Amino acid sequence: MQIACNVYDDYQDAMTLIDLANPTRFLTLTARLLPWLAALTAILLLVGLYQSAMAPDDYQQGATVKIMFIHVPNAWLSMFVWGVMSLAALGTLVWRHPLADVAAKAAAPIGAAFTFLALLTGSLWGRPMWGTYWEWDARLTSVLILFLMYLGLIALWRAVEDPSRAARAAAILTLVGAINLPIIKFSVDWWNTLHQPASVMRMGGPSLDQAFLIPLLVMAVAFSLLFVTLHLAAMRNEILRRRVRALQMMQVSRRSA
Amino acid sequence: MTALAALITRDLKIALRVGGGALIGVLFFLTVVVLMPFAVGPDLALLTRLGPAILWLGALLASLLTLDRLFMADHEDGSLDLIVMGRAPLELACAAKALAHWLAAGLPLIVATPVLGLLLNLDATATSAVALTLLAGTPALTFTGMIGAALAVTLHRGGLLLAVLVLPLSIPVLIFGVAASQAAIAGPLSFGTPFSILCALSLVSFVIGPFAAAASLRQGLD
Amino acid sequence: MRLSGRGVRCVRGGREVFSGLDFEASSGEALAVTGRNGSGKTSLLRQIAGLLTVAGGSIGLEGGETELTLAEQAHYLGHRDALKPALSVTENLSFWRDFLDDQAGQAFNPTDSLAAVGLDHALHLPAAYLSAGQRRRLSIARLLAVRRPVWLLDEPINALDAAGQSMFAALMGDHLARGGLIVAATHAPLGVPAKELRIGGVS
Numbered sequence: 001m002q003i004a005c006n007v008y009d010d011y012q013d014a015m016t017l018i019d020l021a022n023p024t025r026f027l028t029l030t031a032r033l034l035p036w037l038a039a040l041t042a043i044l045l046l047v048g049l050y051q052s053a054m055a056p057d058d059y060q061q062g063a064t065v066k067i068m069f070i071h072v073p074n075a076w077l078s079m080f081v082w083g084v085m086s087l088a089a090l091g092t093l094v095w096r097h098p099l100a101d102v103a104a105k106a107a108a109p110i111g112a113a114f115t116f117l118a119l120l121t122g123s124l125w126g127r128p129m130w131g132t133y134w135e136w137d138a139r140l141t142s143v144l145i146l147f148l149m150y151l152g153l154i155a156l157w158r159a160v161e162d163p164s165r166a167a168r169a170a171a172i173l174t175l176v177g178a179i180n181l182p183i184i185k186f187s188v189d190w191w192n193t194l195h196q197p198a199s200v201m202r203m204g205g206p207s208l209d210q211a212f213l214i215p216l217l218v219m220a221v222a223f224s225l226l227f228v229t230l231h232l233a234a235m236r237n238e239i240l241r242r243r244v245r246a247l248q249m250m251q252v253s254r255r256s257a
Numbered sequence: 258m259t260a261l262a263a264l265i266t267r268d269l270k271i272a273l274r275v276g277g278g279a280l281i282g283v284l285f286f287l288t289v290v291v292l293m294p295f296a297v298g299p300d301l302a303l304l305t306r307l308g309p310a311i312l313w314l315g316a317l318l319a320s321l322l323t324l325d326r327l328f329m330a331d332h333e334d335g336s337l338d339l340i341v342m343g344r345a346p347l348e349l350a351c352a353a354k355a356l357a358h359w360l361a362a363g364l365p366l367i368v369a370t371p372v373l374g375l376l377l378n379l380d381a382t383a384t385s386a387v388a389l390t391l392l393a394g395t396p397a398l399t400f401t402g403m404i405g406a407a408l409a410v411t412l413h414r415g416g417l418l419l420a421v422l423v424l425p426l427s428i429p430v431l432i433f434g435v436a437a438s439q440a441a442i443a444g445p446l447s448f449g450t451p452f453s454i455l456c457a458l459s460l461v462s463f464v465i466g467p468f469a470a471a472a473s474l475r476q477g478l479d
Numbered sequence: 480m481r482l483s484g485r486g487v488r489c490v491r492g493g494r495e496v497f498s499g500l501d502f503e504a505s506s507g508e509a510l511a512v513t514g515r516n517g518s519g520k521t522s523l524l525r526q527i528a529g530l531l532t533v534a535g536g537s538i539g540l541e542g543g544e545t546e547l548t549l550a551e552q553a554h555y556l557g558h559r560d561a562l563k564p565a566l567s568v569t570e571n572l573s574f575w576r577d578f579l580d581d582q583a584g585q586a587f588n589p590t591d592s593l594a595a596v597g598l599d600h601a602l603h604l605p606a607a608y609l610s611a612g613q614r615r616r617l618s619i620a621r622l623l624a625v626r627r628p629v630w631l632l633d634e635p636i637n638a639l640d641a642a643g644q645s646m647f648a649a650l651m652g653d654h655l656a657r658g659g660l661i662v663a664a665t666h667a668p669l670g671v672p673a674k675e676l677r678i679g680g681v682s
Binding site: 093155160166169175183 | 404408411412413414418421422425426428429432433436454458461465469472473476477
């Protein structure tokens with residue numbers, strides 16, 4: 001990095017802000033799109049929450065079953081976001097697309113948040129159902145590991161000053177994680193059946209009644225839209241943050257010239 | 258092949274000459290195992306039951322100990338530039354370096370296992386089962402850890418960040434390593450099933466590790 | 480054999496260091512890359528060595544061995560000397576010889592290359608005991624132990640004394656006479672006739 005710093009000090013002419021042509025189009029497009037998306041998300045969330053509240057209580061689980069309307073979409077998104085990041089990682093490594101870096105970086109904290117919410121709602125549901133906040137159940141354990149990997153990835157992003165360097169490192173870790181996650185999931189399942197018999201009651205039983213299914217689907221769509229909205233907004237922020245960084249670097253070198 | 262053999266010999270020579278790299282790992286392993294009774298109490302029956310788990314955790318931490326220097330040392334003195342430019346494929350060079358690291362740091366841990374087994378009141382069968390699972394499993398730890406070591410070059414920093422990134426990836430190895438040892442000691446499962454999966458994990462890591470590490474090194478040199 | 484770059488552009492940390500750089504060197508020619516600190520001399524050498532991505536334009540070698548990349552036909556002698564203090568002088572040299580040369584089985588006598596750089600009195604001493612100038616001489620011995628047509632040298636005569644500089648000038652002369660090619664980033668005259676490539680305008 002030291003060499004690079006010298007470069008900034010001495011270099012003054014023909015300076016260009018790199019990689020902005022594409023992000024600029026992205027910014028104008030999302031500026032128009034985001035209000036509509038946000039409104040749609042809010043409406044769907046309201047409808048979904050209303051339907052969830054109106055859904056009948058489960059004959060076994062009582063009112064606690066309603067936690068599932070929030071828990072399931074979050075759990076689903078926790079894995080989906082890693083998939084989005086893996087695609088973005090391919091974009092970074094293979095096509096070297098500048099927006100791919102931004103997409104991967106912006107998705108990580110959102111994915112971590114969804115994973116955390118899945119864990120939190122899961123444990124709130126577990127307290128009345130299992131009598132304990134935490135059970136070393138195979139599903140819970142592998143989601144917890146997923147959460148740890150999100151945190152590791154965020155730490156990696158934060159550890160490096162130069163965003164393009166961090167992007168490539170994070171992309172490799174994301175892809176390795178994508179290969180490893182099924183292996184971890186499988187081993188945790190195996191470990192769990194070894195240690196304790198499957199006493200855990202699975203949600204919903206054998207068949208899901210329509211009264212539960214429709215609110216659940218609405219909530220799943222609403223949360224997916226929430227992810228898209230948050231992701232686009234976070235990407236905008238990240239692009240603007242990088243512009244500020246580039247402008248600051250230009251200012252520094254202008255002063256030293 | 259001469260190129261890779263030369264790389265392995267060089268790394269082994271350096272590991273043996275500089276500060277006893279292998280010795281520090283074994284010493285750390287010993288210390289971790291000795292600390293355990295202070296935490297759980299000197300109950301021999303309990304220690305016997307926890308023995309395989311303690312040995313595996315100790316080996317896991319000890320093999321991480323020197324791993325972040327795997328590429329960093331070569332990066333700092335410029336050797337890595339020449340290794341990347343060399344005619345030997347970078348993936349194979351990475352694999353050779355990991356193999357050398359395992360020979361220097363992983364193998365001594367396995368040799369030390371019988372002695373540590375005595376401290377934990379494990380009988381001969383149990384100790385040899387743990388040693389065998391370590392022999393099959395520690396290469397996987399080195400080869401997945403290598404990815405983190407290569408990322409450390411890209412990031413110019415190693416240490417704790419490396420551990421945070423690499424430890425979740427080692428969960429499957431830990432699960433099947435301990436499960437196989439337990440199966441050999443107490444049953445009810447056969448030793449073969451978890452042990453074969455452990456070997457499979459090692460084989461998978463032989464493929465993923467070098468490719469991911471080489472990709473990371475190519476990206477991270479500038 | 481001809482090494483050429485067309486419109487080469489270099490970007491570090493999101494900033495452009497240089498762009499539109501053209502250069503050319505043929506067998507038996509030396510190219511001296513000059514420019515003030517931070518103008519990107521080292522970056523250019525590392526781009527030719529394939530260690531840094533070329534952000535625009537192209538760098539190519541014509542007339543070399545077709546199955547090898549440019550990096551595989553080049554020696555890179557950078558600021559960092561790639562020597563391990565724990566190994567002896569001979570061990571350091573033999574390792575790089577074995578690693579870089581894929582023609583296995585040939586007898587190799589490190590003493591020859593070490594004698595050429597004036598280090599044959601220290602064969603079995605650990606490299607840790609060498610002075611900066613001696614370490615540089617040992618790195619230069621690496622260029623002789625394995626033959627590569629393209630030499631990429633970053634400030635090669637730094638830390639060398641007058642005798643060392645003339646010794647290295649003679650070695651570079653030999654290399655050029657055999658049809659080799661040298662690209663060197665330098666502030667001082669190289670000691671062999673060289674074309675000049677100035678980066679970052681005229682100061």
